Amino acid sequence: MIASIGWHPVAASSDLPTGHVYQTQLEGQALAVWRSAEGEVNVWEDRCPHRGVRFSIGVAVGNELQCQYHAWRFASGSGACTHIPAHPTQKPAAVIRATIFPVIERGGLVWTRVAEDHSEGTVPLVRDGVVMRALPVNRPAATVEAALLAAELTGATFFVQPLAEGQSVIRGIARDEASLRTLDSALERLRRQLEADHAVI
Amino acid sequence: MLLYDNAMLPECYAVRLLSGLLGVELDLKTVDCYPGRQHREEAFLAINPLGTLPVLDTGDAFLRDWLAALVYLAARYDSSARWLPTADAGRLAAVQEWLSIARLLQSSAGAARLHDSIGMATDIERRRREAHDLLRMTEKHLWFGERGGDDWLVAGAEPTIADIALFVHVILSEEGGIARMPYPAVRRWTERLRRLPNFALMGGVFPMPALDASRTLLSETECQAASAQSATH
Ligand code: FES
Numbered sequence: 072m073i074a075s076i077g078w079h080p081v082a083a084s085s086d087l088p089t090g091h092v093y094q095t096q097l098e099g100q101a102l103a104v105w106r107s108a109e110g111e112v113n114v115w116e117d118r119c120p121h122r123g124v125r126f127s128i129g130v131a132v133g134n135e136l137q138c139q140y141h142a143w144r145f146a147s148g149s150g151a152c153t154h155i156p157a158h159p160t161q162k163p164a165a166v167i168r169a170t171i172f173p174v175i176e177r178g179g180l181v182w183t184r185v186a187e188d189h190s191e192g193t194v195p196l197v198r199d200g201v202v203m204r205a206l207p208v209n210r211p212a213a214t215v216e217a218a219l220l221a222a223e224l225t226g227a228t229f230f231v232q233p234l235a236e237g238q239s240v241i242r243g244i245a246r247d248e249a250s251l252r253t254l255d256s257a258l259e260r261l262r263r264q265l266e267a268d269h270a271v272i
Numbered sequence: 273m274l275l276y277d278n279a280m281l282p283e284c285y286a287v288r289l290l291s292g293l294l295g296v297e298l299d300l301k302t303v304d305c306y307p308g309r310q311h312r313e314e315a316f317l318a319i320n321p322l323g324t325l326p327v328l329d330t331g332d333a334f335l336r337d338w339l340a341a342l343v344y345l346a347a348r349y350d351s352s353a354r355w356l357p358t359a360d361a362g363r364l365a366a367v368q369e370w371l372s373i374a375r376l377l378q379s380s381a382g383a384a385r386l387h388d389s390i391g392m393a394t395d396i397e398r399r400r401r402e403a404h405d406l407l408r409m410t411e412k413h414l415w416f417g418e419r420g421g422d423d424w425l426v427a428g429a430e431p432t433i434a435d436i437a438l439f440v441h442v443i444l445s446e447e448g449g450i451a452r453m454p455y456p457a458v459r460r461w462t463e464r465l466r467r468l469p470n471f472a473l474m475g476g477v478f479p480m481p482a483l484d485a486s487r488t489l490l491s492e493t494e495c496q497a498a499s500a501q502s503a504t505h
Binding site (some may be wrong): 094 | 415416459460461478481483
Protein backbone atom coordinates (compact mmCIF):
# COMPACT_ATOMS: atom_id res chain seq x y z
CA MET A 72 0.00 0.00 0.00
CA ILE A 73 1.17 3.51 -0.75
CA ALA A 74 0.31 6.34 1.57
CA SER A 75 0.28 9.70 -0.17
CA ILE A 76 0.20 13.02 1.59
CA GLY A 77 -2.48 15.39 0.45
CA TRP A 78 -3.13 13.82 -2.94
CA HIS A 79 -5.64 10.99 -3.18
CA PRO A 80 -7.25 9.04 -5.98
CA VAL A 81 -10.96 9.96 -6.09
CA ALA A 82 -12.11 8.19 -9.26
CA ALA A 83 -10.92 5.85 -11.97
CA SER A 84 -10.40 7.18 -15.47
CA SER A 85 -12.94 4.59 -16.61
CA ASP A 86 -15.54 6.05 -14.22
CA LEU A 87 -15.98 9.04 -16.51
CA PRO A 88 -17.86 8.11 -19.70
CA THR A 89 -19.22 10.82 -22.00
CA GLY A 90 -21.85 12.95 -20.34
CA HIS A 91 -21.44 11.49 -16.87
CA VAL A 92 -20.74 13.38 -13.65
CA TYR A 93 -19.13 11.15 -11.02
CA GLN A 94 -19.98 11.79 -7.38
CA THR A 95 -17.51 11.31 -4.54
CA GLN A 96 -16.01 12.91 -1.45
CA LEU A 97 -12.54 13.58 -0.10
CA GLU A 98 -11.94 14.42 3.55
CA GLY A 99 -15.52 15.58 3.88
CA GLN A 100 -15.43 17.70 0.73
CA ALA A 101 -18.19 16.72 -1.74
CA LEU A 102 -16.76 16.39 -5.27
CA ALA A 103 -18.14 16.18 -8.82
CA VAL A 104 -15.70 14.63 -11.29
CA TRP A 105 -16.23 14.72 -15.05
CA ARG A 106 -14.44 14.60 -18.38
CA SER A 107 -15.03 17.15 -21.11
CA ALA A 108 -15.58 16.17 -24.74
CA GLU A 109 -11.95 17.15 -25.34
CA GLY A 110 -10.81 14.73 -22.64
CA GLU A 111 -9.97 17.19 -19.86
CA VAL A 112 -10.77 15.82 -16.38
CA ASN A 113 -12.35 18.20 -13.86
CA VAL A 114 -12.63 17.85 -10.08
CA TRP A 115 -15.08 20.42 -8.75
CA GLU A 116 -16.85 21.09 -5.53
CA ASP A 117 -20.17 19.24 -5.90
CA ARG A 118 -22.17 22.41 -5.55
CA CYS A 119 -23.66 24.74 -8.13
CA PRO A 120 -22.86 28.39 -7.31
CA HIS A 121 -26.40 29.35 -8.27
CA ARG A 122 -28.54 27.62 -5.63
CA GLY A 123 -26.17 25.04 -4.22
CA VAL A 124 -27.63 22.05 -6.04
CA ARG A 125 -25.29 19.08 -6.45
CA PHE A 126 -23.47 19.20 -9.79
CA SER A 127 -23.38 15.40 -9.75
CA ILE A 128 -27.07 15.13 -10.62
CA GLY A 129 -26.35 17.25 -13.70
CA VAL A 130 -24.85 16.30 -17.01
CA ALA A 131 -21.68 16.96 -18.97
CA VAL A 132 -22.52 18.49 -22.33
CA GLY A 133 -19.53 18.84 -24.62
CA ASN A 134 -16.94 20.89 -22.77
CA GLU A 135 -19.40 22.18 -20.20
CA LEU A 136 -21.16 20.86 -17.15
CA GLN A 137 -24.86 21.68 -17.11
CA CYS A 138 -26.64 21.98 -13.77
CA GLN A 139 -29.81 19.91 -13.46
CA TYR A 140 -31.89 22.67 -11.86
CA HIS A 141 -31.79 25.82 -13.98
CA ALA A 142 -29.40 24.55 -16.66
CA TRP A 143 -26.62 27.07 -16.00
CA ARG A 144 -23.49 25.87 -17.77
CA PHE A 145 -19.90 25.93 -16.53
CA ALA A 146 -16.70 25.59 -18.57
CA SER A 147 -14.27 22.71 -18.27
CA GLY A 148 -10.94 23.84 -16.84
CA SER A 149 -11.84 27.24 -15.41
CA GLY A 150 -15.24 26.41 -13.91
CA ALA A 151 -16.51 29.77 -15.20
CA CYS A 152 -20.23 30.12 -15.85
CA THR A 153 -20.77 30.36 -19.61
CA HIS A 154 -24.52 30.40 -20.04
CA ILE A 155 -27.62 31.31 -18.02
CA PRO A 156 -30.75 30.22 -19.92
CA ALA A 157 -32.91 32.87 -18.21
CA HIS A 158 -30.59 35.55 -19.66
CA PRO A 159 -29.44 33.97 -22.92
CA THR A 160 -28.01 37.14 -24.43
CA GLN A 161 -25.98 38.29 -21.42
CA LYS A 162 -22.49 37.12 -20.66
CA PRO A 163 -22.49 35.73 -17.09
CA ALA A 164 -20.47 37.72 -14.55
CA ALA A 165 -16.90 36.48 -14.17
CA VAL A 166 -17.36 35.91 -10.43
CA ILE A 167 -19.87 33.10 -11.07
CA ARG A 168 -17.72 30.00 -11.18
CA ALA A 169 -17.48 26.50 -9.83
CA THR A 170 -14.90 25.81 -7.12
CA ILE A 171 -12.19 23.76 -8.79
CA PHE A 172 -9.51 21.47 -7.38
CA PRO A 173 -6.20 20.42 -8.95
CA VAL A 174 -6.25 17.25 -11.05
CA ILE A 175 -3.65 14.72 -12.11
CA GLU A 176 -4.63 11.63 -14.07
CA ARG A 177 -2.13 8.86 -13.51
CA GLY A 178 -2.15 5.08 -13.56
CA GLY A 179 -5.79 5.01 -14.65
CA LEU A 180 -6.82 6.99 -11.57
CA VAL A 181 -7.89 10.59 -11.08
CA TRP A 182 -5.99 12.30 -8.25
CA THR A 183 -6.74 15.48 -6.41
CA ARG A 184 -6.15 17.25 -3.12
CA VAL A 185 -8.48 19.42 -1.10
CA ALA A 186 -6.31 20.28 1.90
CA GLU A 187 -5.47 23.94 2.44
CA ASP A 188 -1.77 23.24 2.94
CA HIS A 189 -0.31 23.05 -0.57
CA SER A 190 3.29 22.81 0.54
CA GLU A 191 3.67 19.07 0.62
CA GLY A 192 2.86 15.91 -1.20
CA THR A 193 2.93 14.51 -4.69
CA VAL A 194 1.08 11.89 -6.64
CA PRO A 195 3.03 8.64 -6.29
CA LEU A 196 4.50 7.04 -9.38
CA VAL A 197 2.35 3.99 -9.90
CA ARG A 198 3.09 0.87 -11.87
CA ASP A 199 0.88 0.22 -14.87
CA GLY A 200 -1.85 -2.28 -14.27
CA VAL A 201 -5.60 -2.75 -14.16
CA VAL A 202 -7.65 -0.41 -11.99
CA MET A 203 -9.75 -2.37 -9.51
CA ARG A 204 -13.33 -1.77 -8.49
CA ALA A 205 -13.52 0.93 -5.80
CA LEU A 206 -14.73 -0.60 -2.54
CA PRO A 207 -16.42 1.70 -0.02
CA VAL A 208 -15.94 0.73 3.62
CA ASN A 209 -17.84 2.18 6.56
CA ARG A 210 -14.70 2.58 8.65
CA PRO A 211 -12.12 5.38 9.04
CA ALA A 212 -9.24 5.52 6.56
CA ALA A 213 -6.58 4.86 9.23
CA THR A 214 -8.34 1.66 10.34
CA VAL A 215 -8.69 0.48 6.74
CA GLU A 216 -5.04 1.26 5.95
CA ALA A 217 -3.90 -0.73 8.98
CA ALA A 218 -6.09 -3.68 8.03
CA LEU A 219 -4.80 -3.63 4.44
CA LEU A 220 -1.20 -3.71 5.66
CA ALA A 221 -1.95 -6.56 8.03
CA ALA A 222 -3.78 -8.53 5.32
CA GLU A 223 -0.63 -8.55 3.14
CA LEU A 224 -2.60 -8.93 -0.09
CA THR A 225 -0.30 -9.42 -3.06
CA GLY A 226 -0.75 -8.69 -6.74
CA ALA A 227 -1.93 -5.12 -6.39
CA THR A 228 -1.09 -1.67 -5.07
CA PHE A 229 -3.76 -0.18 -2.83
CA PHE A 230 -4.75 3.37 -1.93
CA VAL A 231 -7.27 4.46 0.66
CA GLN A 232 -9.44 7.48 -0.09
CA PRO A 233 -10.71 9.13 3.10
CA LEU A 234 -14.32 10.05 2.27
CA ALA A 235 -15.79 11.60 5.37
CA GLU A 236 -15.96 10.83 9.08
CA GLY A 237 -15.78 7.04 9.48
CA GLN A 238 -15.95 6.26 5.75
CA SER A 239 -13.35 5.40 3.17
CA VAL A 240 -12.88 3.82 -0.22
CA ILE A 241 -10.24 1.24 -1.11
CA ARG A 242 -8.85 1.74 -4.61
CA GLY A 243 -6.25 -0.43 -6.20
CA ILE A 244 -4.23 -1.21 -9.28
CA ALA A 245 -3.97 -4.91 -9.94
CA ARG A 246 -1.07 -6.45 -11.83
CA ASP A 247 -3.34 -8.14 -14.35
CA GLU A 248 -6.92 -8.59 -15.47
CA ALA A 249 -6.98 -12.23 -14.37
CA SER A 250 -6.59 -11.37 -10.69
CA LEU A 251 -9.37 -8.73 -10.60
CA ARG A 252 -12.15 -10.96 -9.29
CA THR A 253 -9.98 -12.73 -6.74
CA LEU A 254 -8.67 -9.47 -5.34
CA ASP A 255 -12.17 -7.97 -5.34
CA SER A 256 -13.45 -10.89 -3.27
CA ALA A 257 -10.48 -10.60 -0.90
CA LEU A 258 -11.31 -6.93 -0.33
CA GLU A 259 -14.97 -7.79 0.25
CA ARG A 260 -13.93 -10.28 2.93
CA LEU A 261 -11.73 -7.66 4.52
CA ARG A 262 -14.63 -5.21 4.49
CA ARG A 263 -16.97 -7.74 6.11
CA GLN A 264 -14.44 -8.23 8.93
CA LEU A 265 -13.86 -4.52 9.42
CA GLU A 266 -17.53 -3.66 9.47
CA ALA A 267 -18.46 -6.67 11.64
CA ASP A 268 -15.86 -5.63 14.22
CA HIS A 269 -17.77 -2.43 14.46
CA ALA A 270 -21.34 -3.64 13.96
CA VAL A 271 -24.02 -1.87 15.93
CA ILE A 272 -26.03 -5.05 16.40
CA MET B 273 -56.32 -0.98 -20.28
CA LEU B 274 -56.84 0.81 -17.02
CA LEU B 275 -54.17 1.39 -14.40
CA TYR B 276 -55.20 2.16 -10.84
CA ASP B 277 -52.34 4.51 -10.17
CA ASN B 278 -50.68 6.84 -7.72
CA ALA B 279 -48.15 9.39 -8.97
CA MET B 280 -45.77 9.07 -6.01
CA LEU B 281 -45.43 5.29 -5.81
CA PRO B 282 -42.42 3.68 -7.52
CA GLU B 283 -44.37 0.48 -8.24
CA CYS B 284 -46.97 2.48 -10.23
CA TYR B 285 -44.20 4.43 -11.93
CA ALA B 286 -42.62 1.16 -13.12
CA VAL B 287 -45.81 0.20 -14.95
CA ARG B 288 -46.22 3.66 -16.52
CA LEU B 289 -42.55 3.64 -17.48
CA LEU B 290 -42.68 0.28 -19.25
CA SER B 291 -45.92 1.10 -21.04
CA GLY B 292 -44.30 4.32 -22.32
CA LEU B 293 -41.25 2.43 -23.56
CA LEU B 294 -43.51 -0.10 -25.30
CA GLY B 295 -45.75 2.61 -26.73
CA VAL B 296 -48.82 1.14 -25.00
CA GLU B 297 -51.53 3.59 -23.96
CA LEU B 298 -52.87 3.20 -20.43
CA ASP B 299 -55.87 4.95 -18.95
CA LEU B 300 -54.98 6.14 -15.48
CA LYS B 301 -57.29 6.21 -12.49
CA THR B 302 -55.67 7.95 -9.56
CA VAL B 303 -56.18 6.36 -6.16
CA ASP B 304 -55.43 8.87 -3.43
CA CYS B 305 -53.75 6.68 -0.81
CA TYR B 306 -52.14 9.53 1.07
CA PRO B 307 -53.69 11.38 2.73
CA GLY B 308 -56.99 10.12 1.21
CA ARG B 309 -56.61 6.42 2.18
CA GLN B 310 -58.79 5.45 -0.78
CA HIS B 311 -56.85 2.18 -1.08
CA ARG B 312 -58.53 1.05 2.16
CA GLU B 313 -62.04 1.88 0.96
CA GLU B 314 -64.49 -0.91 0.14
CA ALA B 315 -64.69 0.12 -3.51
CA PHE B 316 -60.95 -0.42 -3.99
CA LEU B 317 -60.72 -3.50 -1.75
CA ALA B 318 -63.34 -5.12 -3.98
CA ILE B 319 -60.81 -4.84 -6.81
CA ASN B 320 -57.73 -5.63 -4.74
CA PRO B 321 -58.26 -7.20 -1.31
CA LEU B 322 -54.56 -6.56 -0.60
CA GLY B 323 -55.19 -2.83 -0.73
CA THR B 324 -51.98 -2.23 -2.68
CA LEU B 325 -51.21 -0.24 -5.80
CA PRO B 326 -50.94 -0.44 -8.71
CA VAL B 327 -53.69 -2.64 -10.15
CA LEU B 328 -53.71 -3.22 -13.88
CA ASP B 329 -57.12 -4.00 -15.35
CA THR B 330 -56.30 -5.87 -18.56
CA GLY B 331 -59.94 -6.34 -19.52
CA ASP B 332 -59.61 -10.05 -18.67
CA ALA B 333 -58.18 -9.79 -15.17
CA PHE B 334 -57.06 -7.46 -12.42
CA LEU B 335 -53.30 -7.74 -11.96
CA ARG B 336 -52.59 -6.77 -8.38
CA ASP B 337 -48.83 -7.09 -8.40
CA TRP B 338 -46.61 -4.53 -10.11
CA LEU B 339 -44.09 -7.15 -11.22
CA ALA B 340 -46.92 -9.24 -12.69
CA ALA B 341 -48.07 -6.13 -14.56
CA LEU B 342 -44.56 -5.71 -16.03
CA VAL B 343 -44.50 -9.36 -17.08
CA TYR B 344 -47.93 -9.02 -18.68
CA LEU B 345 -47.16 -5.84 -20.63
CA ALA B 346 -43.85 -7.19 -21.95
CA ALA B 347 -45.22 -10.64 -22.86
CA ARG B 348 -48.31 -9.21 -24.53
CA TYR B 349 -47.04 -6.10 -26.34
CA ASP B 350 -43.35 -6.61 -27.05
CA SER B 351 -43.34 -8.94 -30.03
CA SER B 352 -39.53 -8.83 -30.20
CA ALA B 353 -39.38 -10.40 -26.69
CA ARG B 354 -36.65 -7.88 -25.91
CA TRP B 355 -38.04 -6.84 -22.52
CA LEU B 356 -38.92 -10.37 -21.40
CA PRO B 357 -36.76 -12.98 -23.16
CA THR B 358 -39.27 -15.84 -22.99
CA ALA B 359 -37.43 -18.01 -25.52
CA ASP B 360 -34.09 -17.92 -23.68
CA ALA B 361 -34.21 -20.04 -20.51
CA GLY B 362 -31.00 -18.64 -19.04
CA ARG B 363 -31.84 -14.99 -19.56
CA LEU B 364 -35.47 -15.49 -18.50
CA ALA B 365 -34.31 -17.02 -15.20
CA ALA B 366 -31.85 -14.16 -14.72
CA VAL B 367 -34.70 -11.67 -15.23
CA GLN B 368 -36.71 -13.49 -12.57
CA GLU B 369 -33.79 -13.40 -10.15
CA TRP B 370 -33.52 -9.64 -10.51
CA LEU B 371 -37.28 -9.24 -10.13
CA SER B 372 -36.90 -10.95 -6.76
CA ILE B 373 -34.17 -8.47 -5.87
CA ALA B 374 -36.52 -5.66 -6.91
CA ARG B 375 -39.10 -7.05 -4.49
CA LEU B 376 -36.48 -6.94 -1.72
CA LEU B 377 -35.64 -3.37 -2.67
CA GLN B 378 -39.33 -2.52 -2.41
CA SER B 379 -39.43 -3.78 1.18
CA SER B 380 -36.16 -2.05 2.12
CA ALA B 381 -35.46 1.12 0.08
CA GLY B 382 -39.16 1.54 -0.73
CA ALA B 383 -40.15 1.22 2.93
CA ALA B 384 -37.41 3.67 3.98
CA ARG B 385 -38.76 6.21 1.50
CA LEU B 386 -42.33 5.83 2.81
CA HIS B 387 -40.97 6.21 6.32
CA ASP B 388 -39.22 9.47 5.46
CA SER B 389 -41.95 10.90 3.23
CA ILE B 390 -45.20 9.99 4.97
CA GLY B 391 -44.06 8.65 8.33
CA MET B 392 -44.76 4.96 7.75
CA ALA B 393 -43.68 2.96 10.81
CA THR B 394 -40.70 0.69 10.19
CA ASP B 395 -37.26 -0.13 11.59
CA ILE B 396 -35.65 2.56 9.47
CA GLU B 397 -31.97 1.82 10.17
CA ARG B 398 -32.53 -1.83 9.41
CA ARG B 399 -34.37 -1.03 6.13
CA ARG B 400 -31.50 1.22 5.04
CA ARG B 401 -28.90 -1.44 5.86
CA GLU B 402 -30.83 -4.02 3.86
CA ALA B 403 -31.05 -1.64 0.90
CA HIS B 404 -27.31 -0.92 1.04
CA ASP B 405 -26.54 -4.66 1.04
CA LEU B 406 -28.64 -5.08 -2.11
CA LEU B 407 -27.04 -2.04 -3.74
CA ARG B 408 -23.55 -3.33 -2.96
CA MET B 409 -24.40 -6.59 -4.70
CA THR B 410 -25.90 -4.78 -7.68
CA GLU B 411 -22.89 -2.46 -7.92
CA LYS B 412 -20.49 -5.38 -8.14
CA HIS B 413 -22.61 -7.06 -10.80
CA LEU B 414 -22.90 -3.92 -12.93
CA TRP B 415 -19.24 -2.96 -12.54
CA PHE B 416 -18.00 -6.31 -13.82
CA GLY B 417 -20.75 -6.19 -16.44
CA GLU B 418 -19.45 -2.86 -17.77
CA ARG B 419 -15.96 -4.36 -18.10
CA GLY B 420 -17.40 -7.18 -20.16
CA GLY B 421 -19.37 -4.75 -22.35
CA ASP B 422 -22.75 -5.37 -20.70
CA ASP B 423 -24.85 -2.29 -20.06
CA TRP B 424 -27.83 -3.95 -18.36
CA LEU B 425 -28.61 -6.24 -15.43
CA VAL B 426 -29.17 -9.27 -17.62
CA ALA B 427 -26.43 -9.94 -20.17
CA GLY B 428 -27.46 -8.95 -23.66
CA ALA B 429 -27.67 -5.94 -25.94
CA GLU B 430 -31.03 -4.68 -24.68
CA PRO B 431 -32.50 -3.87 -21.26
CA THR B 432 -35.22 -6.07 -19.75
CA ILE B 433 -38.08 -5.55 -17.31
CA ALA B 434 -35.54 -6.38 -14.57
CA ASP B 435 -33.83 -3.04 -15.24
CA ILE B 436 -37.16 -1.22 -14.97
CA ALA B 437 -38.12 -2.98 -11.72
CA LEU B 438 -34.85 -2.15 -9.95
CA PHE B 439 -34.55 1.32 -11.44
CA VAL B 440 -37.71 2.76 -9.86
CA HIS B 441 -36.54 1.93 -6.35
CA VAL B 442 -32.87 2.77 -6.91
CA ILE B 443 -33.55 6.20 -8.41
CA LEU B 444 -35.74 7.28 -5.47
CA SER B 445 -33.50 5.78 -2.77
CA GLU B 446 -32.19 9.14 -1.55
CA GLU B 447 -35.73 10.10 -0.54
CA GLY B 448 -35.36 7.32 2.02
CA GLY B 449 -31.92 8.44 3.19
CA ILE B 450 -30.03 5.87 1.09
CA ALA B 451 -27.18 7.63 -0.74
CA ARG B 452 -26.12 6.37 -4.16
CA MET B 453 -22.63 7.88 -3.97
CA PRO B 454 -21.01 4.53 -3.02
CA TYR B 455 -22.44 2.93 -6.18
CA PRO B 456 -20.87 4.57 -9.26
CA ALA B 457 -21.67 1.73 -11.68
CA VAL B 458 -25.29 1.82 -10.48
CA ARG B 459 -25.37 5.59 -11.06
CA ARG B 460 -24.09 5.16 -14.61
CA TRP B 461 -26.67 2.43 -15.27
CA THR B 462 -29.50 4.75 -14.13
CA GLU B 463 -28.23 7.31 -16.67
CA ARG B 464 -28.11 4.78 -19.50
CA LEU B 465 -31.73 3.88 -18.73
CA ARG B 466 -32.84 7.50 -18.57
CA ARG B 467 -31.33 8.07 -22.01
CA LEU B 468 -33.64 5.50 -23.63
CA PRO B 469 -36.17 7.05 -26.04
CA ASN B 470 -39.66 7.60 -24.55
CA PHE B 471 -38.38 7.23 -21.02
CA ALA B 472 -41.08 8.58 -18.68
CA LEU B 473 -40.17 10.54 -15.56
CA MET B 474 -41.85 11.06 -12.20
CA GLY B 475 -41.32 13.57 -9.39
CA GLY B 476 -37.74 13.21 -8.12
CA VAL B 477 -36.45 11.54 -11.30
CA PHE B 478 -34.33 13.85 -13.45
CA PRO B 479 -34.04 13.62 -17.21
CA MET B 480 -30.81 12.76 -19.02
CA PRO B 481 -30.43 14.17 -22.52
CA ALA B 482 -29.74 11.57 -25.19
CA LEU B 483 -26.04 11.62 -26.02
CA ASP B 484 -26.84 12.60 -29.61
CA ALA B 485 -28.74 15.61 -28.30
CA SER B 486 -25.77 16.63 -26.18
CA ARG B 487 -23.58 16.47 -29.26
CA THR B 488 -26.01 18.87 -30.91
CA LEU B 489 -25.67 21.17 -27.92
CA LEU B 490 -21.91 20.89 -28.15
CA SER B 491 -21.99 22.49 -31.58
CA GLU B 492 -24.56 25.08 -30.60
CA THR B 493 -22.31 27.96 -31.63
CA GLU B 494 -21.84 26.34 -35.02
CA CYS B 495 -25.61 25.97 -35.26
CA GLN B 496 -26.05 29.65 -34.49
CA ALA B 497 -23.44 30.59 -37.03
CA ALA B 498 -25.16 28.37 -39.58
CA SER B 499 -28.61 29.80 -38.92
CA ALA B 500 -27.26 33.36 -39.02
CA GLN B 501 -25.71 32.55 -42.36
CA SER B 502 -28.87 31.00 -43.78
CA ALA B 503 -30.85 34.03 -42.55
CA THR B 504 -28.67 36.35 -44.64
CA HIS B 505 -29.26 34.28 -47.77
S1 FES C 1 -28.90 25.62 -8.94
FE1 FES C 1 -27.58 25.23 -10.56
S2 FES C 1 -28.43 26.40 -12.14
FE2 FES C 1 -29.71 26.89 -10.47
